Amino acid sequence: MRTHDAISREGSYSISSSSVDAPTPRCHCGVRSPIRTAWKCDYPGRRFYGCSGYGTSRKCSFFQWYDPEPPPRYSDVIRRLLETNEGIRSENTELKKTRQELLDELRSLQHSLYETRANLEAAISASTAMEDNMLASVATTRRRGILITVLISAIILLVFYR
Numbered sequence: 001m002r003t004h005d006a007i008s009r010e011g012s013y014s015i016s017s018s019s020v021d022a023p024t025p026r027c028h029c030g031v032r033s034p035i036r037t038a039w040k041c042d043y044p045g046r047r048f049y050g051c052s053g054y055g056t057s058r059k060c061s062f063f064q065w066y067d068p069e070p071p072p073r074y075s076d077v078i079r080r081l082l083e084t085n086e087g088i089r090s091e092n093t094e095l096k097k098t099r100q101e102l103l104d105e106l107r108s109l110q111h112s113l114y115e116t117r118a119n120l121e122a123a124i125s126a127s128t129a130m131e132d133n134m135l136a137s138v139a140t141t142r143r144r145g146i147l148i149t150v151l152i153s154a155i156i157l158l159v160f161y162r
């Protein structure tokens, strides 16, 4: 097993179940390759050996799978899970948008409710003031009426019963 690994380390091959015992390969830079995880592939989460300078300016195309290739069916299952996940994600985005729209609408309704209430209160207080004025003027008219009646009665008494 070890001999086989040692020999095939030079070539490009998928590491088999013996990968645990396999020595860490060196990349084109001659550095021991760290194990990384691939997400954008048919088997997201599958690990591989990559250059330690990955993500830096170093251009090294070294690549070797660490995990053995899963059965083809896994690719199907993973793809379907990813699609479902994508569906849920976009649904969530839609729901967030709808929620925001509802919140905006609610805020706008609250605002117009406050305005309506303020207008109504102003109208009520204006109408109350008008009613007070009318009552006051009715009272004044009634007092004047009584005064005139009393005066006329007095005049009649003075003229006819002298």
Ligand SMILES: [Zn+2]
Pocket (backbone or CB within 6 Å): 027, 028, 029, 030, 031, 051, 052, 053, 060, 062
């Ligand atoms: Zn390298």
